[in-house]
Amino acid sequence: MNEDVDFILDSAEEAMQNAIKHLEKQLINIRAGKANPTMLNSVMVEYYGSQTPLSQVSNINTPDARTLSIQPFEKGLIPEIEKGIQNANLGFNPSNNGNNVIINVPPLTEERRQQLAKQAKAEAEEAKIGVRNDRRSALADLKKLDLPEDTQKDLEEDVQKLTDKFVARIDDIYTAKEKEIMTV
Structure with a gap:
């Protein structure tokens, strides 16, 4: 039973990590005016x-x-x-x-910088949606295990903490990219 719980939590964390990797890959394609x-x-x-x-x-x-x-x-x-x-x-x-x-590489206009910042924000939102979907899947898998109610609540809190950690990381990545885009 414990192995199943560990597997579900590890799978959720790995899926959330993949959402971060995908976000980073997408943000590389958004140019910030510097040659890369x-x-x-x-x-x-x-x-x-x-x-x-x-x-x-x-x-x-x-x-x-x-x-x-x-x-x-x-x-x-x-x-x-x-x-x-x-x-x-x-x-x-x-x-x-x-x-x-x-x-x-031509310098970006202010209007173009704002468009790129919006595009980066949209990518960050997509990553957050992915992380929340991973949370939903993990919670559904945990419900299938028929655990005692208090154990179930503790595990749900663990999954939520994991989700919060990854959402905060997405916000940090987006903030850094936005700063890079808006810097002239």
């Missing part, structure tokens, strides 16, 4: 007849806060990389110097 190689994660390049992630055919660096430099492993890929970046609809205009593809 992860901005190009969605870019696919035509390489020997198949679509290949940009990171597998080149090195991506940030020489400064507003510039991304992409050095392809083969010089012949430069036009394909430029085409892939434009097809990814990231709002970047790539240029090349014969050896590298260079992207200047």
